[in-house]
Amino acid sequence: MPLHPQAQEYVALYPSDLNTDLAALDLAGIQELRAQDALAPHRGPLPPLPSVRDETAVRDDGPGVPVRIYRADRGDGPLPVVVYFHGGGWVFGSVRRNDAVGRDLAVRTGAVVVSVDYRLAPEHAFPAAADDAWTVVRDIFARPAFYQCNGAVAVVGDSAGGNLAAVAAWQARDAGLRLAHQALVYPVLDVAMDTPSYLEFAKGFGLDAEEMAWFARQYAPGADPADPRLSPLRLPDLSGLPAATVVTAECDVLRDEGERYAVRLAHAGVPAELRRFEGAVHGFFCLPGLFDQASEAREYVAARLRGALFGEGA
Numbered sequence: 001m002p003l004h005p006q007a008q009e010y011v012a013l014y015p016s017d018l019n020t021d022l023a024a025l026d027l028a029g030i031q032e033l034r035a036q037d038a039l040a041p042h043r044g045p046l047p048p049l050p051s052v053r054d055e056t057a058v059r060d061d062g063p064g065v066p067v068r069i070y071r072a073d074r075g076d077g078p079l080p081v082v083v084y085f086h087g088g089g090w091v092f093g094s095v096r097r098n099d100a101v102g103r104d105l106a107v108r109t110g111a112v113v114v115s116v117d118y119r120l121a122p123e124h125a126f127p128a129a130a131d132d133a134w135t136v137v138r139d140i141f142a143r144p145a146f147y148q149c150n151g152a153v154a155v156v157g158d159s160a161g162g163n164l165a166a167v168a169a170w171q172a173r174d175a176g177l178r179l180a181h182q183a184l185v186y187p188v189l190d191v192a193m194d195t196p197s198y199l200e201f202a203k204g205f206g207l208d209a210e211e212m213a214w215f216a217r218q219y220a221p222g223a224d225p226a227d228p229r230l231s232p233l234r235l236p237d238l239s240g241l242p243a244a245t246v247v248t249a250e251c252d253v254l255r256d257e258g259e260r261y262a263v264r265l266a267h268a269g270v271p272a273e274l275r276r277f278e279g280a281v282h283g284f285f286c287l288p289g290l291f292d293q294a295s296e297a298r299e300y301v302a303a304r305l306r307g308a309l310f311g312e313g314a
Contacts, residue, residue: 003205003251004279006291010206011281017089017207022214027122030218034092034120042289044100047107050074054095055146057116057139065132065139066117068095069147070106078150080111080180080309081140083133083168087159087286089215090121090129101286105156108302111309112148114140118164126220130229133164134171141177152309154181154242156301158285159254160215162187166232166261169242179242181308183301184261185285186247186254190233191216191225195256205251207282212253233261238268245273245304247297249280275300 003011018025018033025033051071056064073079082105086098095102095117102115118132137155140147157165162184169182193213202209220230228235246262248255255276265272277284277293288294306312 002279003281004291004293006293007251007279007281007284010290011204014206015204017211017283018214022210025214030091030122034094037097039287039290040097042287043097044104044288044294046100047103049103049106052103057136058143059135059139065135066095067136068099068102068115068117070102070113070115071148072103072106073110076148078144078148080109080152080154081147081149082106082109082111082113082305082309083137083140083153083155083165084113084115085118085133085155085157085161085164085168086115087157087161087283088120089212090126090160090163090219091215092120093161098286104298105302108298109305109309111154111305114147116164121219122221126223127229129160129164129219130167133168137168137172137179138175138177152180153177154179154183154305154308156183156185156305157187158185159282160188160219161185162258163189163230163232167229169244170228170232170235170238173240173242181245181305182242183245183305184247184258185297185301186249186252186282187258187261188212188254189257189261190231191220192231193253195253195260197256198253201251201253201255205253205281207253209253233257233264238265238270241265241268241270243271243308245301246275247285247301248274248276249282249284250276250278251280252282254282273304
């Protein structure tokens with residue numbers, strides 16, 4: 001299928017994610033890019049919510065992890081919690097930059113949303129981001145009242161955040177903590193980068209294959225690519241993982257690994273629903289100002305989360 005017309009317009013303006021000489025991009029350059037956000041006007045509205053608070057998830061052996069907690073419900077009783085991990089190749093992104101997504105998820109799901117400001121690479125290399133993600137999930141189970149949580153917890157993430165959500169899901173399983181759901185939006189699941197979609201969409205579709213390799217080098221230099229904390233698709237046993245929603249973009253280097261993961265989950269007996277957005281490119285989910293499919297995808301993910309957390313549609 002050809003690119004969606006809105007995706008065509010997008011890649012004409014942004015043929016690559018970073019649009020810079022990667023070989024010359026040092027830490028100062030990375031920090032400069034972090035301070036910029038040309039796409040800010042397209043990230044969606046910031047609806048006022050009754051409760052938005054910045055807190056810190058407790059870590060057993062070091063500094064805590066900053067989180068922003070959103071609640072659209074005006075009450076103060078316990079609710080299900082959705083833990084959100086933003087994308088950005090483990091190098092970019094923040095709770096502040098993704099404020100619109102956090103607010104939107106709170107409105108659409110009716111749950112408390114905990115958005116995680118995990119540490120970024122290259123200053124904090126693998127497995128720092130994964131450790132922070134797991135710290136937050138574990139803390140929600142340990143201190144449910146602090147998060148106004150009723151015991152039902154789901155994880156959701158896009159791109160590198162989808163990687164962190166998938167990793168946290170299997171860590172929770174192995175720790176005996178039951179997650180209600182995992183929603184993975186065009187997730188990074190295998191840094192081998194050897195799928196057909198990596199060849200088909202290697203250049204000119206937003207997220208280049210070369211850029212994705214650069215992101216992986218920043219986050220996990222020298223790490224074993226088969227480590228499931230980095231490549232959850234390599235996890236030997238997927239049985240017992242929480243039910244999953246996997247969203248992929250048709251014209252995205254990450255498409256095939258997301259779809260393979262959904263198939264592997266199903267084969268392991270895990271309820272998994274896959275939805276590919278035809279003609280879409282990587283990143284569309286977070287840009288409702290540019291892509292009509294963003295709102296469609298968000299409502300689809302939110303409906304799946306509501307079903308898992310509140311029993312809607314069951």
